Amino acid sequence: MSATITVSSETLAASAPKVTVKQILAGIWSWAPLYPMVAVFIIAIIGPWIVPLSPTEVAGSPNLSPGGAFPFGTDSTGLDVFSRTIAAFRNDIVIATLTSLISTTVGILLGLLIGMNESRRGLLGWVARFLVRVLDLIQAVPAVVIALALVAVVGTSVFSLTIALAIILTPNQARMVRTEVLKVRGDAYIDAARMAGEREFALTLRHVLPNASWPALENASLVFGAAILIAATLGFLGVGLQPPTPEWGSMISTGASDAAVGRWWSFIFPAIALVIAVGSFALAGQRVFGRRNH
Amino acid sequence: MIDQKDGAVTKTLEVLRRQRWWVTRVLALPVHLFFFAVAVFFIVRMIPGDPVAVLTGGQNVSSAKAEQIRASLGLTGSLFSQFIHYLHNVVTLQFGNSMIDGLSVRGELSQRLPETIELAVIAMVIATALTVVMGLVAVLRPRSILAKILVPYARTAGAIPDFVLGVLGIFIFYTAFHLLPAPNGSYAPTLNPDPRVTGFPLLDALFAGDTAMFGSICAHLVLPVGVLVIANTPLLLKIFLRSLEEAVDAAPTRFRIAAGASRKTVLLSVVRRAAPAAVAMMGTLFGFLLGGVVVVEQLFAMPGMGLYGVNAVNSSDRTALEGFLVLVATISLVVFLIVDLINMTIDPRRRPGLAKDGAS
Numbered sequence: 099m100s101a102t103i104t105v106s107s108e109t110l111a112a113s114a115p116k117v118t119v120k121q122i123l124a125g126i127w128s129w130a131p132l133y134p135m136v137a138v139f140i141i142a143i144i145g146p147w148i149v150p151l152s153p154t155e156v157a158g159s160p161n162l163s164p165g166g167a168f169p170f171g172t173d174s175t176g177l178d179v180f181s182r183t184i185a186a187f188r189n190d191i192v193i194a195t196l197t198s199l200i201s202t203t204v205g206i207l208l209g210l211l212i213g214m215n216e217s218r219r220g221l222l223g224w225v226a227r228f229l230v231r232v233l234d235l236i237q238a239v240p241a242v243v244i245a246l247a248l249v250a251v252v253g254t255s256v257f258s259l260t261i262a263l264a265i266i267l268t269p270n271q272a273r274m275v276r277t278e279v280l281k282v283r284g285d286a287y288i289d290a291a292r293m294a295g296e297r298e299f300a301l302t303l304r305h306v307l308p309n310a311s312w313p314a315l316e317n318a319s320l321v322f323g324a325a326i327l328i329a330a331t332l333g334f335l336g337v338g339l340q341p342p343t344p345e346w347g348s349m350i351s352t353g354a355s356d357a358a359v360g361r362w363w364s365f366i367f368p369a370i371a372l373v374i375a376v377g378s379f380a381l382a383g384q385r386v387f388g389r390r391n392h
Numbered sequence: 393m394i395d396q397k398d399g400a401v402t403k404t405l406e407v408l409r410r411q412r413w414w415v416t417r418v419l420a421l422p423v424h425l426f427f428f429a430v431a432v433f434f435i436v437r438m439i440p441g442d443p444v445a446v447l448t449g450g451q452n453v454s455s456a457k458a459e460q461i462r463a464s465l466g467l468t469g470s471l472f473s474q475f476i477h478y479l480h481n482v483v484t485l486q487f488g489n490s491m492i493d494g495l496s497v498r499g500e501l502s503q504r505l506p507e508t509i510e511l512a513v514i515a516m517v518i519a520t521a522l523t524v525v526m527g528l529v530a531v532l533r534p535r536s537i538l539a540k541i542l543v544p545y546a547r548t549a550g551a552i553p554d555f556v557l558g559v560l561g562i563f564i565f566y567t568a569f570h571l572l573p574a575p576n577g578s579y580a581p582t583l584n585p586d587p588r589v590t591g592f593p594l595l596d597a598l599f600a601g602d603t604a605m606f607g608s609i610c611a612h613l614v615l616p617v618g619v620l621v622i623a624n625t626p627l628l629l630k631i632f633l634r635s636l637e638e639a640v641d642a643a644p645t646r647f648r649i650a651a652g653a654s655r656k657t658v659l660l661s662v663v664r665r666a667a668p669a670a671v672a673m674m675g676t677l678f679g680f681l682l683g684g685v686v687v688v689e690q691l692f693a694m695p696g697m698g699l700y701g702v703n704a705v706n707s708s709d710r711t712a713l714e715g716f717l718v719l720v721a722t723i724s725l726v727v728f729l730i731v732d733l734i735n736m737t738i739d740p741r742r743r744p745g746l747a748k749d750g751a752s
Contacts, residue, residue, distance in 0.1 A: 235424055237676075239724045240683030243701065247717055250705045251438045327553050334555045335690055335702050350555060354691060357563040358575065365563070369556045377551055 131385035134378035141184060142191035151178040153185035154342040161356070164363050173349070173364040174356055177342065183367045186344035190326050190375065193260050197325035200264040201271050202318045206311045208233075208268065209275025213283065213310065214302055216276075230276070233269040241266050242335075245328055249337050259338065263325045271314040271321065278310040285309075319383025323376040330372055346372045413743035414733055421729050428721040429482050433475060435717070436710050443467065443710055447491045464488070465711065478714075487715035492707050497715035500700060505719070506591035507578060508696035511688070512681045514613065515620035519681075520674065522625055527632040528663075531640055546629040554623040554684045558691045561615045572614055575692040579608040616688045620681055628670065628677050635669040636662065668739045675731035679724055 146153070151168075156176040164171040170179035208229065215226035236244065248262035282288065283306070291301050332338030333347020341348050346368040353365030408415070443465055444458045453461075462468050465488070466477045481487060487497035530539040565572040573580060578593055585593075586600035594613075597605040639645065639662045648658045686698030693699075697716065704712035736743045 231424075232427075235427060235725075238424075238679065238728050239428075239721055240679045240686070242683035242686050243717070243720050246686070246701055246705045247432075247435050247713070250708065250713060251435055251440070253440070323551075330553065331555065331687060334687065337702065337705050347555075350559060354555075354559045354562070357559050358567055360567050362563055365559050369559070372556065373552055376553075380551065 129385070131381045134374065135382040138187065138191065138375050138378045142187040145184045145187045149178075149181035149184050151181045153178070153181040153344040161361055163361075170367045171361075171363040173352060174361075175352075179349075179364050179367055182344040182349060183346070183371050186346050186349065186368065186371065187375070189256060189339060189343065189345050190329060190372075193256055193263065193329050194322045194325040194375075196260045197263040197267060198318045198321040200260070201268040201321055202314050204264070205268045205271025205314050206275050206307070208272035209279060209314065210302055210307060210310065212272065213276040213279025214298070214306065233272055236266075236269045237273075241324075241328055242331055245332055246335075246337060249332060254332075254338055254340055256339065259329055259332070263328055266328065267321050267324060271317060274313040274317060275310055278313050279306055282306055282309045316383070316387040319379045319387075322379045326372065326376050413736055417729065417732055417736070421725060424725050425722060428725070429479065429718060430475075432714060432717045432721070433478050436714050439708060439710060439713075441708055443491065443708075465491070482718055487718075488711045490704075490712045491709045492703075492712070497712050500712070501697065501715055501719055502591070504695060504697045504700055507593060507694065508682075508685050508689070508698060509723075510592045510594060511613070511616060511620070511694070511696065512678065512685050515617050515624070515681050515684075516674070516678060518617065519621050519625045519628060519677065522621065523628045523632050523670070526625075526629055527636050528659075530633060531636045532659075542629070543633070546626050546633055552623070554619050555687050555691060557623055558615070558619045558688060561619055562691075565615060573608070573611050575615070577692070578612050578694045579605060580612075583608055612692070612694075616692050616694065619688055620684045623684060624677055624680050627680065628673055631673040632666065632670040635666040639663075639665040664738065668735045671731055671735050671738065675728045678727045682720065682724065 154177070158168060158172050158176055158178070160172060160174050160176040162168050162172040164179075168178055168180065170183060173179055173182075212226045212229050212233075215222045216230060217223065218226070244266050245262055248265060249259065252258035252262055288301065288305055291305050292298075296304070329338060330345070330347030330350070333345045333349075334351045336348070336351065338347050339345040341352070349368040350365055350372070353363075353368065356362075357365040444453065444461050447461055447465075459468070466474055466481070468474070469477075485498055487501075489496055490500065526538075526542050529536065530542045533539055562575050566574055579585075583605050586596045586602050586605055589596050589599050593609050594606065597609055642665065644665065645658060645662055648661055682698075685696060686701060688694070689696045689698040690702055697719070700712065701716040701720070703709070704716055
């Protein structure tokens, strides 16, 4: 909430006639935590076009150390590590973005459905209470294990990985919204709207939705990070995006055996990219939503 | 006579009513397991590709032979009769033989389970002990250097994935400095395994009095356990710190201090009120550790359950995957049951029947 206030006061300050350079700089600086995320997105968009060498074809002799034409060296099959690390941004970011969009939207809808109906009698109440149990059960089993089961079914394309990750990460979002709906449901303005004759459906959309969905929106940046991590973990286990598709997890997996014999470069660069991508979103989430969820 | 009987009945009912909180929770376990079994049944049947082709390695077989294979996999008859057959298998823990290597899935899993449990439990114990100590230090001595390091560490929860930590660990401690053994299994390949007593490698080595083996297993466990602990402790610490801070600031603490209670009493009450959130978190932590074990076993080539599951997915081995999923679900649900029971014991307000509508 405080974030919205800061935004408006800053925009006001920026549009006011008497702004000093210092104020502009302060404004730019105050949004600094968002820059890494912006950079990550830009690399994801233009990455595959700016890489010097093909990320999926043999570019030189295997196991060249960093330097010269290969700033990050080449891996054990002669692929250019730099090009692959940069090109991988797009795959991982697309999966993570779609996953956090889907799981947040579906999570909010499910949370509303459950929260508004679970104490009712009749079929809808039963369905809602049943869904609560299902969400609990999905969260009881390790995410990696559910992911393993799901990729066995849906396969390992970008699209199917997104579906699998959305199934894994939606329950948490839905539970957060449900908790909030249960708090909001008893508030006076809901009763007022009901007394004013608003129908339950309209009331849910107009009053409960905007008041109960913020925990899921806040959490979306963490869902983003979790999606990248699980996608990379699957790649590492050999059941994610299949090589030679550039993907950090599978690159780290092949890099691991190189690192064990001293060739650190094919492992360390994708690992750094992975940590930066996850960290940039956590940082941005912290800036926008405050420290509440950290 | 009748009165006496009635009295006995009411007494029994009263006892039952008092014990209801844990009885209902324990009885929920088989129901939850049933739902998982149903989910696994459908997931495994949705795996694309012809199981007969997987089993025969793509060779052409006569239709009679193919039908025979289907029957042996429980894939003939109506979906309902398949389901009954499957449920019977789950209840009797007979998952059949692996489609790839032909070994009994149950035998393989019971062989591998102790290895995985050993790894997860050691990591869990260390992570919990570290969390309690670090949490108390950070809250009781907020100005110490240690507290200043711990709080940001707790915030990093989940930033560096376990497999990156693992590869880094191998590179530093094995490749660069040769302090720890190569990531090639759970003990040095030159040693012979000890006779199987408990199935837990460490305990078996201990029972056999095999110090060389014991040392080798310990050395091979350092990195995997270290990775799991470093990757997962921040999460637990974060939750524990938050609830400790709340409990320190709460009215009961102020009352105890105002009433002149000893420091020990105050501390005990703070920890007790902070514990439920952390205990609940431990259930989640164990889940994370099980997931982490899958990764760590792959990285360090340890022959546990995780490796089995990953191989089953990679080779579309339906029977192995079925057994693996049912077993992992069972372990997870049992852990959550234990966590719930502990929490309801520490904090009776969490018992069912007391929670009113709207409680979350």
